[in-house]
Amino acid sequence: MTPSSIIVPCVWLNDQAEPAAAFYQRTFAGSQVTAISHYPESADNPGGLPRGSILTVEVAIGDLRLTLLNGGPQFSPNTTISFFVHVGTTAEAERLFAILREGGESLMELGTYPWSQRYGWVRDRFGVSWQVITGERAPGAAMIVPCLMFSGPQSGRAEAAMGQYTRIFPDSRIDAVERYTAGEGPEGGVKHGRFTLGDQEMIAMDSHVSHDMTFNEGLSLQVICKDQNQIDRTWAALGDGGQPGPCGWLKDRFGLSWQLVPKEIGQWMSSNDVQARDRAFAAMMKMTKPDVATLTRAFAGG
Secondary structure (H helix, E strand, C coil), X not given: CCCCCEEEEEEEECCCHXXXXXXXXXXXXXXXXXXXXXXXXXXXXXXXXXXXXXXXXXXXXXXXXXXXXXXXXXXCCCCCEEEEEEECCHHHHHHHHHHHHCCCEEEEEEEEECCEEEEEEEECCCCCEEEEEECCCCCCCCCEEEXXXXXXXXXXXXXXXXXXXXXXXXXXXXXXXXXXXXXXXXXXXXXXXEEEECCEEEEEEECCCCCCCCCCCCEEEEEEECCHHHHHHHHHHHHCCCEECCCCEEECCCCCEEXXXXXXXXHHHXXXXXXXXXXXXXXXXXXXXXXXXXXXHHHHCC
């Protein structure tokens, strides 16, 4: 059964999508590249990259789908969005943490904490943050789960965001909320919240310390939409109190960046018909909210 909402994290990189994909394949057993798309060969692109060069690399890391985007130097990921990686043994936690730290930096050293026998927070060489945690997972639970940290101007808004997102996406729910007690962080704030959007498990937390940083386009969430009706509904709901952007991008009221993507876009942008994919890309560049009919005609040459 196809899930009602497919959400895919997207990492903005500066011409590093291929090296990042290769690194994650070496790091996570069983990972594979599932699709590659290219910039137009007939026109320049916003990232200033060579015509016909790689636009995106799609990677499957365990049960996580990840898009690596060669967007240019404008944005880079920060620690407001990270990925929890649940492993079964301390040996695997140590192996994984050591690899992810190569060329990166440790944000919380791997060690024993009240919540896990082995836990560590690391930022890899591409700027992506990972929280490696040892412990038994519930049956059927995901190994890798995106985590949203609400800090800076968004501090204290994790619970409101979870409520908003679970109302927007069908088949969604808040699974659990653990709160800060006095002395741990902002008392009553979300220390660790688990929620599910469609079939995508998510985590949210209010930062326990003061940070100036907040969400940016360096790491966004793509919503793969089945038709124009889903695009229209989701665009209106996420954009309420937020800010629309170009090419299907928008920021919601919490500052989190989303991309609404027609399900056909992968087929169009990875097509061997160079002229057809160039037409689809050119049409998308003129849009704010995606128009599936216009994109379909552009790809077909109409």
